[in-house]
Amino acid sequence: SQQGEEDPQALSIQEGENATMNCSYKTSINNLQWYRQNSGRGLVHLILIRSNEREKHSGRLRVTLDTSKKSSSLLITASRAADTASYFCATDGEGASGSRLTFGEGTQLTVNP
Amino acid sequence: DGGITQSPKYLFRKEGQNVTLSCEQNLNHDAMYWYRQDPGQGLRLIYYSQIVNDFQKGDIAEGYSVSREKKESFPLTVTSAQKNPTAFYLCASSIGTGTVKNTGELFFGEGSRLTVL
Numbered sequence: 001s002q003q004g005e006e007d008p009q010a011l012s013i014q015e016g017e018n019a020t021m022n023c024s025y026k027t028s029i030n031n032l033q034w035y036r037q038n039s040g041r042g043l044v045h046l047i048l049i050r051s052n053e054r055e056k057h058s059g060r061l062r063v064t065l066d067t068s069k070k071s072s073s074l075l076i077t078a079s080r081a082a083d084t085a086s087y088f089c090a091t092d093g094e095g096a097s098g099s100r101l102t103f104g105e106g107t108q109l110t111v112n113p
Numbered sequence: 114d115g116g117i118t119q120s121p122k123y124l125f126r127k128e129g130q131n132v133t134l135s136c137e138q139n140l141n142h143d144a145m146y147w148y149r150q151d152p153g154q155g156l157r158l159i160y161y162s163q164i165v166n167d168f169q170k171g172d173i174a175e176g177y178s179v180s181r182e183k184k185e186s187f188p189l190t191v192t193s194a195q196k197n198p199t200a201f202y203l204c205a206s207s208i209g210t211g212t213v214k215n216t217g218e219l220f221f222g223e224g225s226r227l228t229v230l
Binding site for chain 2: 030031033035040041042043044045048088090092100101102103104105106108
Protein backbone atom coordinates (compact mmCIF):
# COMPACT_ATOMS: atom_id res chain seq x y z
CA SER A 1 0.00 0.00 0.00
CA GLN A 2 1.13 3.54 -0.65
CA GLN A 3 1.92 5.18 2.68
CA GLY A 4 3.20 8.52 1.44
CA GLU A 5 1.21 10.92 -0.67
CA GLU A 6 2.90 13.85 -2.33
CA ASP A 7 1.32 17.16 -3.06
CA PRO A 8 1.15 18.69 -5.59
CA GLN A 9 1.26 15.99 -8.26
CA ALA A 10 2.91 18.44 -10.64
CA LEU A 11 4.66 21.77 -10.15
CA SER A 12 5.97 24.16 -12.80
CA ILE A 13 8.15 27.14 -11.82
CA GLN A 14 10.70 29.53 -13.29
CA GLU A 15 14.40 29.19 -12.75
CA GLY A 16 15.48 30.96 -9.58
CA GLU A 17 12.18 30.43 -7.79
CA ASN A 18 11.75 28.14 -4.80
CA ALA A 19 9.90 24.83 -5.08
CA THR A 20 8.01 23.27 -2.19
CA MET A 21 6.69 19.73 -2.21
CA ASN A 22 4.70 18.09 0.56
CA CYS A 23 4.36 14.52 1.73
CA SER A 24 1.80 13.03 4.08
CA TYR A 25 1.90 9.57 5.56
CA LYS A 26 -0.38 7.39 7.64
CA THR A 27 1.52 5.41 10.26
CA SER A 28 4.31 6.15 12.70
CA ILE A 29 7.79 6.15 11.21
CA ASN A 30 11.44 5.81 12.17
CA ASN A 31 12.61 8.10 9.39
CA LEU A 32 11.47 9.73 6.17
CA GLN A 33 13.56 10.01 3.04
CA TRP A 34 13.34 12.05 -0.16
CA TYR A 35 14.49 10.72 -3.52
CA ARG A 36 14.82 12.24 -6.95
CA GLN A 37 14.19 10.51 -10.29
CA ASN A 38 15.13 11.91 -13.66
CA SER A 39 12.92 10.70 -16.48
CA GLY A 40 13.57 7.04 -17.32
CA ARG A 41 16.32 6.68 -14.73
CA GLY A 42 16.76 5.16 -11.29
CA LEU A 43 16.10 7.01 -8.05
CA VAL A 44 18.78 8.94 -6.23
CA HIS A 45 18.72 9.52 -2.48
CA LEU A 46 18.58 13.19 -1.49
CA ILE A 47 18.12 13.45 2.24
CA LEU A 48 16.93 11.51 5.30
CA ILE A 49 15.25 12.98 8.35
CA ARG A 50 14.71 10.97 11.51
CA SER A 51 11.48 10.99 13.50
CA ASN A 52 13.12 12.95 16.33
CA GLU A 53 14.32 15.71 13.96
CA ARG A 54 12.23 18.66 12.82
CA GLU A 55 14.39 20.20 10.12
CA LYS A 56 17.40 19.29 8.05
CA HIS A 57 19.42 21.07 5.39
CA SER A 58 21.62 19.84 2.58
CA GLY A 59 22.88 22.43 0.11
CA ARG A 60 19.81 23.99 -1.53
CA LEU A 61 17.52 21.43 0.06
CA ARG A 62 15.55 21.95 3.24
CA VAL A 63 13.37 19.23 4.70
CA THR A 64 10.95 19.58 7.57
CA LEU A 65 9.10 16.89 9.46
CA ASP A 66 5.99 17.27 11.60
CA THR A 67 5.24 13.91 13.20
CA SER A 68 2.10 15.23 14.91
CA LYS A 69 0.61 15.99 11.48
CA LYS A 70 2.36 13.05 9.81
CA SER A 71 3.73 15.29 7.12
CA SER A 72 7.00 16.45 5.61
CA SER A 73 8.00 19.12 3.14
CA LEU A 74 10.92 19.42 0.74
CA LEU A 75 12.02 22.91 -0.23
CA ILE A 76 14.42 23.46 -3.13
CA THR A 77 15.74 27.00 -3.12
CA ALA A 78 16.98 28.96 -6.13
CA SER A 79 15.84 26.24 -8.51
CA ARG A 80 17.68 25.41 -11.72
CA ALA A 81 16.54 23.78 -14.95
CA ALA A 82 18.61 20.75 -13.93
CA ASP A 83 16.30 20.27 -10.91
CA THR A 84 13.56 19.14 -13.30
CA ALA A 85 12.67 15.63 -12.11
CA SER A 86 10.17 13.65 -10.07
CA TYR A 87 10.57 13.77 -6.32
CA PHE A 88 9.40 10.99 -4.02
CA CYS A 89 9.09 10.68 -0.28
CA ALA A 90 9.64 7.27 1.31
CA THR A 91 8.85 6.08 4.80
CA ASP A 92 9.60 3.08 6.92
CA GLY A 93 7.23 1.84 9.58
CA GLU A 94 7.98 2.27 13.27
CA GLY A 95 9.04 -1.02 14.74
CA ALA A 96 9.90 -2.42 11.36
CA SER A 97 13.39 -3.49 10.41
CA GLY A 98 13.96 -0.21 8.67
CA SER A 99 14.88 -2.01 5.51
CA ARG A 100 11.51 -1.81 3.83
CA LEU A 101 10.45 1.57 2.44
CA THR A 102 7.08 2.64 1.12
CA PHE A 103 7.08 5.30 -1.60
CA GLY A 104 4.55 7.94 -2.47
CA GLU A 105 3.42 8.69 -6.00
CA GLY A 106 5.76 11.61 -6.46
CA THR A 107 5.72 15.26 -7.48
CA GLN A 108 6.77 16.07 -11.04
CA LEU A 109 8.78 19.30 -10.89
CA THR A 110 9.46 21.29 -14.04
CA VAL A 111 11.85 24.24 -13.83
CA ASN A 112 11.60 26.48 -16.86
CA PRO A 113 14.76 28.35 -17.96
CA ASP B 114 33.06 2.37 -9.32
CA GLY B 115 30.64 0.77 -6.89
CA GLY B 116 27.03 0.57 -7.88
CA ILE B 117 24.10 -1.46 -9.08
CA THR B 118 23.83 -2.77 -12.61
CA GLN B 119 20.55 -3.79 -14.14
CA SER B 120 20.21 -5.54 -17.48
CA PRO B 121 18.79 -5.45 -19.99
CA LYS B 122 17.71 -1.80 -20.12
CA TYR B 123 14.89 -2.62 -22.54
CA LEU B 124 13.14 -5.96 -22.96
CA PHE B 125 10.27 -7.12 -25.09
CA ARG B 126 8.28 -10.21 -24.26
CA LYS B 127 5.57 -12.13 -25.97
CA GLU B 128 2.57 -13.12 -23.93
CA GLY B 129 3.09 -16.45 -22.18
CA GLN B 130 6.86 -16.11 -21.94
CA ASN B 131 8.92 -15.91 -18.78
CA VAL B 132 11.68 -13.32 -18.68
CA THR B 133 14.47 -12.73 -16.18
CA LEU B 134 15.82 -9.32 -15.23
CA SER B 135 19.34 -9.18 -13.90
CA CYS B 136 20.51 -7.10 -10.91
CA GLU B 137 24.12 -7.10 -9.72
CA GLN B 138 25.69 -4.94 -7.00
CA ASN B 139 29.30 -4.49 -5.89
CA LEU B 140 28.52 -2.35 -2.85
CA ASN B 141 28.81 -5.30 -0.45
CA HIS B 142 25.23 -4.63 0.66
CA ASP B 143 23.28 -7.32 2.45
CA ALA B 144 19.79 -6.21 1.42
CA MET B 145 18.36 -6.06 -2.10
CA TYR B 146 14.95 -5.10 -3.45
CA TRP B 147 12.82 -5.18 -6.57
CA TYR B 148 10.28 -2.43 -7.25
CA ARG B 149 7.80 -1.96 -10.04
CA GLN B 150 6.91 1.52 -11.34
CA ASP B 151 3.96 2.23 -13.62
CA PRO B 152 3.66 5.51 -15.57
CA GLY B 153 3.08 8.51 -13.34
CA GLN B 154 3.07 6.41 -10.21
CA GLY B 155 5.28 5.60 -7.28
CA LEU B 156 7.21 2.43 -6.59
CA ARG B 157 5.61 -0.78 -5.40
CA LEU B 158 7.67 -3.46 -3.70
CA ILE B 159 7.73 -6.87 -5.40
CA TYR B 160 10.29 -8.87 -3.40
CA TYR B 161 13.13 -8.11 -1.04
CA SER B 162 16.03 -10.03 0.45
CA GLN B 163 17.86 -9.11 3.63
CA ILE B 164 20.48 -11.85 3.39
CA VAL B 165 21.76 -14.49 1.02
CA ASN B 166 19.46 -17.50 0.53
CA ASP B 167 16.50 -15.68 2.04
CA PHE B 168 13.81 -13.42 0.54
CA GLN B 169 10.31 -12.18 1.34
CA LYS B 170 7.30 -11.18 -0.69
CA GLY B 171 6.50 -7.52 -1.00
CA ASP B 172 3.14 -5.95 -1.77
CA ILE B 173 2.77 -7.26 -5.34
CA ALA B 174 4.67 -10.57 -5.52
CA GLU B 175 2.08 -12.53 -7.52
CA GLY B 176 3.42 -13.54 -10.93
CA TYR B 177 7.05 -12.88 -9.98
CA SER B 178 9.87 -15.02 -8.57
CA VAL B 179 13.36 -14.28 -7.27
CA SER B 180 16.47 -16.03 -6.02
CA ARG B 181 19.37 -14.89 -3.85
CA GLU B 182 22.13 -17.43 -4.24
CA LYS B 183 24.91 -14.86 -4.10
CA LYS B 184 25.24 -11.65 -2.12
CA GLU B 185 25.90 -9.67 -5.29
CA SER B 186 23.00 -10.92 -7.36
CA PHE B 187 19.19 -10.75 -7.08
CA PRO B 188 17.53 -11.73 -10.38
CA LEU B 189 13.80 -11.23 -10.92
CA THR B 190 11.75 -13.54 -13.13
CA VAL B 191 8.52 -12.19 -14.55
CA THR B 192 6.40 -15.25 -15.19
CA SER B 193 3.52 -15.80 -17.57
CA ALA B 194 1.24 -15.69 -14.52
CA GLN B 195 1.82 -11.92 -14.23
CA LYS B 196 -1.24 -10.48 -15.94
CA ASN B 197 0.07 -7.01 -16.70
CA PRO B 198 3.87 -7.10 -16.74
CA THR B 199 4.53 -4.02 -18.87
CA ALA B 200 6.30 -1.64 -16.48
CA PHE B 201 9.59 -0.11 -15.40
CA TYR B 202 11.45 -2.37 -12.95
CA LEU B 203 13.92 -0.98 -10.45
CA CYS B 204 16.42 -2.92 -8.36
CA ALA B 205 17.89 -1.41 -5.22
CA SER B 206 20.20 -2.34 -2.38
CA SER B 207 20.94 -1.14 1.13
CA ILE B 208 23.56 -1.89 3.75
CA GLY B 209 21.14 -4.05 5.69
CA THR B 210 19.73 -4.06 9.17
CA GLY B 211 22.57 -5.85 10.93
CA THR B 212 24.83 -2.83 11.23
CA VAL B 213 24.78 0.49 13.02
CA LYS B 214 25.72 2.08 9.71
CA ASN B 215 22.29 1.26 8.33
CA THR B 216 20.20 4.32 7.61
CA GLY B 217 17.74 2.54 5.36
CA GLU B 218 19.02 4.52 2.38
CA LEU B 219 18.45 2.72 -0.90
CA PHE B 220 20.83 2.72 -3.85
CA PHE B 221 19.08 2.17 -7.16
CA GLY B 222 20.03 0.76 -10.53
CA GLU B 223 19.04 2.51 -13.75
CA GLY B 224 16.03 0.29 -14.31
CA SER B 225 14.76 -2.20 -16.89
CA ARG B 226 11.77 -1.38 -19.06
CA LEU B 227 9.70 -4.44 -19.95
CA THR B 228 7.11 -4.32 -22.71
CA VAL B 229 4.76 -7.16 -23.50
CA LEU B 230 3.89 -7.42 -27.17
